[in-house]
């Protein structure tokens with residue numbers, strides 16, 4: 001059986017979204033809306049797994065609205081594509097429990113993101129942080145979604161989702177019940193790096209705000225961060241080969257190419273041999289031109305939180321209508337009386 005194409009993706013409402021979230025994922029979502037049906041959730045349950053999101057109820061509520069506003073401001077059309085917060089669709093949590101019983105400890109032990117996030121003191125991390133990728137698998141499979149547009153860092157989690165789907169299908173005698181969801185990792189900025197350290201991913205939780213461009217930064221903040229972005233002391237490279245071992249230059253080129261919708265080789269050719277300072281000015285202007293309208297629209301939307309809440313409720317109603325019959329079938333397959 002082939003499954004009907006359906007896209008699902010989500011972002012965690014922990015702090016503000018940044019350029020990496022936009023270029024690695026959100027920008028692709030906007031395009032994919034034209035290609036197949038999509039569902040986009042704000043994963044508020046996942047946000048509880050972060051120390052920075054836990055026990056700060058107002059901050060979580062605010063961040064959830066802000067992420068929803070970012071989706072809409074970037075071009076996701078809520079009239080066409082449901083946008084909802086994960087906790088509003090209880091089927092995500094229900095399926096996650098069943099998947100907790102399908103997934104093996106050994107599989108979760110391999111997850112690099114847990115190792116990074118839990119740091120040196122694994123025993124102090126929440127159980128939720130450990131089973132985070134299991135909930136993510138449930139987010140996707142509770143709709144039998146087939147395509148998952150994400151940045152490169154989520155690839156391993158998608159592999160786990162595929163393993164869970166296969167094991168469920170096998171264990172419960174339903175060879176094609178769940179699809180094998182495909183990661184969709186496209187563009188030149190699938191892994192945007194920190195502006196302070198070309199070896200580290202741009203992240204919402206990096207202590208240094210200068211390491212990332214937030215979708216809420218104004219033009220001055222963006223220009224300042226790009227101007228201060230770590231670079232090296234050589235002129236800009238003239239070829240792809242010369243970018244080797246120059247992670248900061250590579251990162252800035254990738255960002256430029258993704259924002260300008262150019263391929264990277266043409267960006268390299270455009271700035272070959274020039275100094276970083278001129279390139280940084282061009283990159284700052286481009287970033288402000290591309291993000292400015294999104295930031296302004298986010299601000300406009302956030303001035304009316306009731307309208308965002310209405311959009312989230314509406315999206316959740318539509319999402320539940322899809323998830324509930326699938327969840328009913330799952331329950332019957334595992335032997336629950338429904």
Ligand code: TYM
Pocket residue numbers: 008009010011012013020021022023024025043046135136139140148149150151152153154157189190191192193201202203
């Ligand atoms: P999150 O909230 O960390 O990130 C949201 C999306 O942004 C991408 N991303 C990046 N892309 C390029 N460069 C970066 N520096 C960068 N940082 C983040 C992420 O790959 C992601 O696509 N586990 C997910 C949320 C999630 C989810 C899901 C995603 C929960 N359930 C179901 C897809 C399907 C996460 O933490 O994303």
